[in-house]
Amino acid sequence: MNKNEKLRIVPLGGLGEVGKNMMAYEYGEHILVVDAGLMFPDNDMLGIDYIIPDFEYLLDKTSRISGIIITHGHEDHIGAVPHLLSQVSAPVYATPLTRGLIEVKLARNSLSGKADLRTVQAGEMIQVGPFQVELFHVCHSIPDSVGLGISTPAGLIVHSGDYKFDQTPVDNWPTDFAKLAEFSQRGVTVLLADSTNAERPGWTPSERVIDPALDEVFVNAPGRVIIATFASLISRMQQVANAAVHRKRKLAFVGMSMVDNAKIARTLGYLDVPNETLVSLEEALNLPVKEVALMCTGSQGEPSSIVGRLSTGTNRQFDIRAGDTVVLSSHPIPGNEETIFKTINRLFQRGATVIYDAISPIHVSGHASSEEQKLLLNLVRPKYFIPIHGELRHLKRHAALAGQVGIPQENILVVENGQVVELSEGKLSLAERVPGGYVFVEGQSIGEIGKDIIREREQLSRAGILIITATLDKYSNRLIKEPEIITRGFISPEDSEDLIPMVRRKVTDIVNSGLDSEKTITDAVKSLLHNETKRRPMIFVTVTKA
């Protein structure tokens, strides 16, 4: 070990936010990237499709990236892989299901065959430059999830990934306690662990608690059962399939992502649905309603999802009928509550019975709650602790929990994306800041839409717009014709009957009095509109002299 060399921990995503997780570990000339996820926009990020990590930091160091490890197949860990691989060529290591889901994603981005994907198994060890990485199994809401034990010349790092300590997981494969204990015996220098549920007291329930609730729905539903969840929640698919088999309903997966993911999970042996239970949507729609279960997306009320469309009566292949039971098997992601509740209300209005997590245990979290987080800390007994995966409030709370189990305050580092941390001679300290912000993806634009543009959109939406075009005779400086006025989002057609002529008169008066600057007109009209309506639309004036 070169005494001058340090381990650098570079958080590029997921610290200070929930989603788009991404971390880089650097030692000497080598960089190991862990995860590359996306996140969905907040309500105030108008028009944005999704957000990926800002990995500008890596772009002049791509030749030093020795490997990329993806801990599991959820969007917030794999969603930016196509973006990363379009700029970086390094081997991508993933367990079989995770690899399968990455392949589905690469195929949709026409990147199949261009990536160097390498299958690894939980329990294996891989060497990535100076990093000796042991992948250990963790329970999460998708099978085949792993955490990482990363041995470096600077010490042993444990990176939890998303995890929970489910003692009775659906796939009967609990988190690898023995490996965690072994790490502890070897001495862990830094633990980086999932903070998502740091605010939740106690212990996240086992996924098994869902089984009786689902079974009750399958028994009591007078008609079809329509279960909505995330397309990547493979273990929920298994639970629904089990209920369908048990209660003799046929099951159809509906929607491209749900169908694709179910197919890859079945092919790879992570989802067991008997052939005689699985039917196509078309077949399902022709069966007696009591014999049908449909599984689709839309548990967050997304307007373009199948449940979103069912709630507004705009789904193509089928509609909600009285007697349908719709199960929303997920917990609201913060910011989505309003949309979800509107969707629930609309489904009720259409005659469905709606079962959702506030009234029935049809969902449990895939993330450790605070008692589990304390257990991980006590199992691993790290010298240093860095909470990851969460908004600042989650990281702060996780840090407080670490304090409660005896990690000294000065050995806990709460940092946000872009704050580099260095481990040198057994001591962890803050280093420089690097870019770590949001990269907005919208249409073909990646990173070109910035906060300024979002702010302009917000201004446009606040009170609408009014566009004035005035054409003047270049000799007389008088209007050649009446000013043209267009409005959007400002005033109703009825009200505009009075107001627009007033605006036109005002513009005419100003121009004809010799004050024809666009600014003068804008200010005068702004004040007229505010006096008349107490509202402030954006005003755009074009004066042309012809």
Added chain:
Amino acid sequence: MNKNEKLRIVPLGGLGEVGKNMMAYEYGEHILVVDAGLMFPDNDMLGIDYIIPDFEYLLDKTSRISGIIITHGHEDHIGAVPHLLSQVSAPVYATPLTRGLIEVKLARNSLSGKADLRTVQAGEMIQVGPFQVELFHVCHSIPDSVGLGISTPAGLIVHSGDYKFDQTPVDNWPTDFAKLAEFSQRGVTVLLADSTNAERPGWTPSERVIDPALDEVFVNAPGRVIIATFASLISRMQQVANAAVHRKRKLAFVGMSMVDNAKIARTLGYLDVPNETLVSLEEALNLPVKEVALMCTGSQGEPSSIVGRLSTGTNRQFDIRAGDTVVLSSHPIPGNEETIFKTINRLFQRGATVIYDAISPIHVSGHASSEEQKLLLNLVRPKYFIPIHGELRHLKRHAALAGQVGIPQENILVVENGQVVELSEGKLSLAERVPGGYVFVEGQSIGEIGKDIIREREQLSRAGILIITATLDKYSNRLIKEPEIITRGFISPEDSEDLIPMVRRKVTDIVNSGLDSEKTITDAVKSLLHNETKRRPMIFVTVTKA
């Protein structure tokens, strides 16, 4: 009793939504209005200030309105009183604190002295036309709240208002169980009861549970304590004042609504703060930080509130300092979660410790949970039940609870705003629908902004706008000068350097080839922009011939 006369129950607000509660009871020629509240806009109601009930139904019947009773002083029950009184002159009955808060509101709307306000006390009976109304005390998160027993020729109606069964309320005045039991003995025909917390199992905790949590904050805070809550949460003010007295901190109320409400509550004897504890903000800012508590608004993260401004560093009189402890004493109203969590994260970034309801019992709901709702049903034993105050999901859930305690399904009516219900010869049935929608208030506009305008704002905000002004020679039909182009919310200045000249060329080509219609130009530019950016801004074209 005229056998042909019916009691009509006309829900004008609060059924199918949380907020803007308003109900009309009609018998013969007389109308009794209960409550007139406002609600705040959903995230997708762009630009709207607030929403009031659509009481168009009443406008051609104003002379028949015999009285207006306000059950308590929260915004969702009194917020539309100024709007109602600008069109209706009828006596307004309210308990002293509720009346005081209405007076504050009328004064702000320059309506003081114009309203016929009448003070009533819980336990009193008033006659409003044929309606004999007994006001009974209920616990809620504001003192002096009442429910109503309304004796009519058609039967006894119990209207709960907002309530909970707190056995140890802060003001030591529990809900009037005896009166409810008495109603039950007389025989209740219809119960209308608050559904807000129908999804919550069990029993809402007593407000007393907040005391130890607050006290812990007051003891442990190394600096100032800043408590944010709703300005109308008078009982929370009392609890904070008690903690301040006990822990020897001076207390300042901050912000106009907080100051006004505290003043009226103290004047009327509903808030007990010793003179030596109460200080002005200016005095508080000059005291040692360990001796200060500030109480202000902003617990929902509202950007314009004091806590909202503190979180973004834009508050005028003081800033967050390291060592401040900020307590958000409320539960997120659905739709506000994202804003609240951003505010919490920003306060942490500024060095404050933040205490909020997810991590400490510093707030309890003012509404009955499902076991209390069942208790009310069992106490009152109504023949018919109509769940009120809630989104459809809450009403449905409350209806299910009523079924559990033995109300026959056919005697439970789940209706939304505008669905009139008639009680005739002891039988309750659906009647016609009347207007019952949203009336948007924005600036001086009341009801002029409709869904179409909101939809236009949404379109403006999705991908921004591009404005093209082309001026043509009216003889040659050729451009007199280059087309003018303005964009907002669409493209960054850097990207526009390439794109805008392309648009200009495209417009020039089209016009000079003789196709100068605004539609042709719009379509061509739309397709150019979509090819180049995969985005679809709104395009506005004005062609002028000069």
